[in-house]
Amino acid sequence: MTRTFELTPDYAISRVIRGGWQLAGGHGAIDRAQAVDDLIAAFDAGIKTYDCADIYTGVEELIGAARLKLASERGLDVAASMKVHTKLVPDLEILPRISRDYIRGIVEQSLKRLKTERLDLVQFHWWDYSSKGYVDAMGWLDEMRAEGKVRNLGTTNFDAPRLTEIIGAGVPLVSQQLQYSVLDQRPTHHVAELAARHGFKFLCYGSVAGGFLSDRWLGQPEPDMHLENRSLVKYKLIIDDFGGWDIYQELLGSLRGVADRHGVDIATIASAWVLTREHVAAVIVGARNQSHALANAGIMDIVLSAEDLADIGAVIGRSTGPEGDVYTLERDRTGRHGSIMHYNLNAGKK
Numbered sequence: 001m002t003r004t005f006e007l008t009p010d011y012a013i014s015r016v017i018r019g020g021w022q023l024a025g026g027h028g029a030i031d032r033a034q035a036v037d038d039l040i041a042a043f044d045a046g047i048k049t050y051d052c053a054d055i056y057t058g059v060e061e062l063i064g065a066a067r068l069k070l071a072s073e074r075g076l077d078v079a080a081s082m083k084v085h086t087k088l089v090p091d092l093e094i095l096p097r098i099s100r101d102y103i104r105g106i107v108e109q110s111l112k113r114l115k116t117e118r119l120d121l122v123q124f125h126w127w128d129y130s131s132k133g134y135v136d137a138m139g140w141l142d143e144m145r146a147e148g149k150v151r152n153l154g155t156t157n158f159d160a161p162r163l164t165e166i167i168g169a170g171v172p173l174v175s176q177q178l179q180y181s182v183l184d185q186r187p188t189h190h191v192a193e194l195a196a197r198h199g200f201k202f203l204c205y206g207s208v209a210g211g212f213l214s215d216r217w218l219g220q221p222e223p224d225m226h227l228e229n230r231s232l233v234k235y236k237l238i239i240d241d242f243g244g245w246d247i248y249q250e251l252l253g254s255l256r257g258v259a260d261r262h263g264v265d266i267a268t269i270a271s272a273w274v275l276t277r278e279h280v281a282a283v284i285v286g287a288r289n290q291s292h293a294l295a296n297a298g299i300m301d302i303v304l305s306a307e308d309l310a311d312i313g314a315v316i317g318r319s320t321g322p323e324g325d326v327y328t329l330e331r332d333r334t335g336r337h338g339s340i341m342h343y344n345l346n347a348g349k350k
Helices: 032-044 059-074 076-080 092-097 100-114 134-147 160-168 191-198 230-242 245-262 266-275 290-301 306-316
Strands: 004-008 011-014 016-019 049-053 083-088 119-124 150-156 173-179 201-205 280-285
Touching: 004 173, 004 280, 011 016, 011 083, 011 280, 016 290, 032 059, 032 290, 049 059, 059 076, 059 083, 059 100, 083 100, 100 119, 100 134, 119 134, 119 173, 134 150, 134 160, 160 173, 160 191, 173 191, 230 245, 245 266, 245 306, 266 280, 266 290, 266 306, 280 290
Parallel strands: 016 049, 016 280, 049 083, 083 119, 119 150, 150 173, 173 201, 201 280
Antiparallel strands: 004 011
């Protein structure tokens, strides 16, 4: 497997992207110097693309500091090979009055935090489709692309009808960030057809389902829903929709069998599987430390055989869900999935 992917003819990324959410303040105290060193260690291991967001407290600043350190120690050319993708996530409460100035202000803030003159990729998220400003907002981002402040435009968690509106308005999308795993096949239901028609690619989070797709859970009894963090609750609901704990355990067993053939762990195989899917450019994975980052880089070296894919696919083929389009379950604020989401995450709001 090649370690890079050309998202556009002049823009290549690593097939594993270093997720930034674990560096946000809500995950515990962060040693800034160590975090910067860990980010550079991932770069040296071949993970040269980073994912962050305006709502990840302190993360854009950390990645900006890592880029500056690379520039000062190794030169501007090396620092330029670090690709940084950020998300722009307006709060739910701001959507009815979204404005050009608001969008420009968030972009300018990200430029300042990341210490750069142009953002490599801005990925736009929108909580509530009853507020119709998402097409205008993407148009304002496209104005900033034309000005040279943004290199590429993408979306996060949009469904097929809204992506059709955005593309129809002439916005040049290169990517859609979405949840995709052996447990969650929703990207194949509707959005994949649009990706095939218009050429945008998937940047995938959730490939290890918050840690549920790991050796830790193989053979374990089903937990109650009082799990240690909201992410685990979120992915436990996905397991329920997939068909429940028993078939999930069968899936883990199948992944373990494939992992044995490759001498790696279940999580590595789960992410490598996502990289085999059509339209997938990269997986976004978190890392708690340098050793974890080095292990994640190994995902790019796995080549799954037809037998591997058949073994995994046999279990997936008996799953019952999740059903529907990308992020539809999470948008239902009264439903099982949506009721645990946080919709206003800027300015320290939780």
